[in-house]
Amino acid sequence: MIFLQLGILLCVLIAGTTVVFTRGLASQPVVVSVFGLMLALMFVVFQAPDVALSQIVVGAVGLPLIVLLALAKLRRDAQLLHRQQDEDETK
Amino acid sequence: MAPLPVVIPLMVAAVLAGVGSRLPRRVLDLAALLTSAGVIVISMVLANASAHRVIVYWFGNWQPTAHSHFPIGICFMIDPIGAGLAAFTSLLVFAAFTFSWSYFESAKALYHILMLVFLAAMCGLCLSGDLFNMFVWFELMTAAGVALCGYKSEEGQSMQGALNFAVLNTVGAFLSLSGVALVYAFTGSLNMVEVGVTLAQHRLGSGFLCVAFLFVISGFLVKAAVFPFHFWLADAHAVAPTPVCVIFSGVMVELGVYAAARIYWIVFSQASMPSATAIRDLFFIVGSSTAVIGALYCFGQRHFKRLLAFSTISHVGVMTLGFAILDPSGLAGATLYLIGHGLVKAALFIGAGILLHRCGSVDEFDLRGKCRTLAPIGAMIVLGAIGLAGLPPFATSFGEKTIEAAASRAHREWIAAVLVFAEILTGAAVLRFAARVFVGWGASRELSLHGAPHIHTDQETTGRHSQVPIFMWGTMLVLLIAACAVPIPSSVRSGIGREIQRFETPAIYEDAVLYARSTEPQYPEPRTESLDFSLENGGVLVGMVLLAGLALAAGSEEFRAEGRVARKLLAIQMFFRRLQSGRVGDYVAWFTIGIAVYGAILVLLR
Amino acid sequence: MQEQIIFYAGFAVAAWLFVIGLYGIISSRHLVHLCLSLTVVQAATYVLLAVIGYRPGLPAPIFVGFPATSPAVDPVIQALMLTDVVVEATVIALLLSITVRVHRRTSSADPNEVDLMRG
C-alpha cells in the first residue's frame, strides 16, 4: 500500500530532475507534459481528484501548449530578424 | 465596510476591463482617481473606527462558533496600523494617477486596470489576518507588478528587469508557501492568531520554529528587497514607468517589512520567546547590511531612477533596523520613517518623471547643466534630498530620532551610526545629481572606466514637452508638503506610538479574533521625540553637502591625476558593480546563499 | 508509522525538487528552460502540500457513496493546491511573454546575455 505512494513520489522526483536536465528546446514541451502527468498521478494517489483534474488540464496540456506557442514565436521572430538583416544588407 | 478597500478597486478594474476600451481617456482617469480617493476615505474611516478595538471581519460570515472558537473562514483583522497603511497606499496610488493625468497616450484601459488591481492587492495584504490569504495577495501584487513593469514595452525597452522581478519574487513566494504549509502541517490552521496560539501552546522545537519562521517570511523579505535579495529591485525600477516606480518604492517594498513584522508579532512572538534574541540579531544584521550596501550602490549611480531605487533599498534597511529592536518605540519609529520616506520618495520619482518629460533623459551626465530653466523642480529635488537625509522638518527625521532613541535604550548605539551613514550617502547622491543637472557643476564625464550603467530611457509622454503640466509639479509639491506636515501634530505621533504597542500585543488580537471580545489594556503614553534640529542633524547636513561637493570635484582632471586613493575606491566600487550583474541566475544564487546564511544565523544564535 | 514514512519521503522529495529547480534556474541558458525550471520549484510545493494533506487509508473528500460524517483526507490543503495549479500556469505564461519580448529586443533568449543594467 505504502509502496504505491513512495513509488509515485520517486516518479515525480525523476521526472522533475529530467525537466531540469533537458536542455534541448524541442523536447522540453514533451518532458514538461510528462512531468505534469506524473504530478496528476501523484494527486490521484494522494486522494486529491479535484487537483488531479486541474493538473491534467493545466499542467499536462495547457502549460506545454503555451510553451510550444512561445517557442514557435521565438523561432518566427528569429526568422523575421534574419530576413530583415538580409534586406538591410542587400540595400 | 471592511472589505471595501479590496472589493471596490477590483470591481472597478473588472468593469474597466469590460467597457474600458470604449471609454475616452479622461473618463478612465477620473474613474481611477475617484476609486483611489474612495479607498483613501474608507481606509481612514476604518483606521479611525478601529482605534479602540480591533475590527474583525469574517468573510462568508464564518466567525468561530461560540463553543469551539476555531476559525474556519478567512478574516480581515483591521487595526489602525494596517488600515492606515492601506490609506497611505491608496494615497500614493492617487498621486500616481494624478501624475499620469497627462501621460501614457495609449489606447485601452490596461494601465488603469493593472494599477487598481495592484492597489487592491496591497490593501488586502495590509488587512488580512490569514496566512494563506496574505500569500494570495502577495502573489497578486507580484503578478500585477510584473505586468505594470512591462507596460511600457516599446521596442527600445528591455524586459530583463521585469523578468528578474518575476522570477525572484516567485521563488520567494514558493518558499513562503512551503513555510505556510509546514506551519499548517503541525497546527492545523491558517488563521494567524490561531496558529500563533497553537504554536505557543505546544512548545515546538526551537530549530523547527526558526526555520519555519524564516521560510514564511522569505517571500516578504524578497519583496522588501533586503540584502542579498535586493538585486531585482533596481532592475525593475529602471524598466518600470514613473508612476509605477512611485508605488514600487513608496509603498510596495515597505509592505514586505510590514508583513514580516505582522507575521512575527502575531504568529511567532509568543512561541519563539526563547529565541527572540536570535531574531533580533538576525534583523540587525539584515537591516544594517541592507542600509549600508544600498547606500553605497546609491551613491555610485548616474541613472536617477536607479539611484532612487538603491536609496529605497538603503531606507528599507533603516526600517528593518527599527523593527529589529523588537520593541514598540523602534517599530513606531520605523512606521514614521515609512510614511516620511514614502512621501519623499514618491515626490522624487515624480521629479524624475518630470525630467524625463522635459529633457528625455534621467542620466546625470547627459543632463549636466541642461535643466537650468527648471530651477523650481531642482529646488524640490534638493528638498527631497534633505528629506531622505532625515533632517527636520521631514517626517523621516522623527522616525530616525525615534529609532535612535529606542536603539540607545536597547544598548545598540551603533545603529545610529548606520542610520547616519545611510542618510549622508543617499542624501548626498541626490544632492550631487541636482547640482550637476540643475546648476551644471562637476565633470561632464564619469570618473571610472567601468562606470555606472548608462541606460537609455524612453520618453514616456507625448505631446508638448516644452512645459511641465501642473498635475506633475503640483503633485510633487503636495507630496513634499505632506511629508513635512503629517507628523507635526503630536497626536499623530503619539497615536502611532500607542497603536504600535497594540500591534505588538498578540493577546488583544487573540481576544478579538477567536473570542469576539475586546480587551484594551491601558498603554503607557509613548515617548515622542522633539522636532529640534539636533547636533546630529547638523552633522548629517554638513556631511551630505561635503560629500556631494567632493563627488562633484572628484570628476575633474586634477583629482584624477592624484588618484591612488580614488583608484582604490573605484576598485571596491567595481567589485560591487560586478555583483549587480542583471543576470537572474546570479540573483537566484544569492537568494539561495542568503536563505542559508540567515537560517544558520537564526539556528546558531537561538 | 506509514504516515511518518510518507511525510518524510515527501519532505525529502520536495526539498530535492526545490533545490534542483533552483539549480535549473541558475544554470539555465535559455529563458524557456528557466521558466520550466520554475515549474519544478513550484512542484516542490505541490508535493509538500500533498503529503501534508494525506491520511493513509482515508478516502478523498467527495462524500458520494459513503457516510458524510466519516473522516476523509484534508480538503483545505487540496483547495490551496487547486488554486495554486491554475495560478502557476498563468504566471508562467506571463514569464513566457516576457521571454518573447526579451528575445525580440536582444535576439537572444539566454538569461546570461544582458543588454543593460550592470552595477
Place this chain on the structure above:
Amino acid sequence: MSHAWRVTVFLAGAAGIAVLFALVCRTLPGPLPVRNRYAEAINSRVYAQRNVTDAVSAVNFDYRGFDTIGEEFILFVSVLGSISLLRITSERTEGLLADAAEPSRDVPASDAISLWVLVMIAPKVLFGIYIVTHGQLTPGGGFQGGVILASAALILYVGESFAVFRKVVSWRLVELAEAAGAGGFLLIGMIAWFWGKPFLTNVLPLGKTHELTSGGTMPLISLATGLEVMAGFVLLLFAFLQETLTVRGEE
C-alpha cells in the same frame, strides 16, 4: 559572476539549506493532535451545512471563497499582462509581421477535417460545461471546466485555421466574458449585503443535495470562475497566436 562562481555560491547555499532541512527533520515534533482540526471541521460539516458533496469545492467557493477571488484576479492580471507585453507598438515590426503572418494557414481545411473538428468540439464543450456545473458535487468546478472549454476553442484553431478561429471567437466577446467572470464573482459576493450579511456569505437557498442547484451561491461562483478561466485562457491563446490584434483594433 562567472558560471563557475555562480554554481559554487549556489552549491554552498544549497548545502546550507540542506542542513537546515535536516535540522528541521531532527527537531520535528511528532504529529500534533490539533493538526486535523481544520480538515475535520470542514469534512464533518460540509454535507449537513451546505448540501454539497465535494468538500474541496465547498472550501474553494464558500469557506475560503475570498482566497479564490484573489486567485481569480491573479489569472485576470496575468492574462492582461501577457496581452500588454505581447502587443506591438512599433510600426516597423508590425509591418514585418503582417508580411510574414500566417503564410501556411490560408489553405482552407478539407471537409473531413471540418467534420472531425465538429465531432471533437461538441463533446468537449459538453464535458467542460458538465465539469463546471457539477463542481459542488463531483471533482471539478470552474477552474477545471474553464480550461477544458478553452481547449475546445483551440481545436477550432488546430483543425480549421486562425481565420475561422477569429471569425467564430470574437476578441471583444471574450474580453467581455473575462470581465464578466471576474466582476460576476464579486457581484455574487455582494448579494449577501442585501441581507445585511458579510461579503461572500452564502445566502441563497441551499437546494437538495446531489442536485445541480445545491450549495446556494456555489454553482454561481463556479460558473463565474469557469467563464473567467475560459476567457482568460482563450485570450492567452489569442495573444500568443497573433499579437497584432490589439494594434489592429477590433474587427
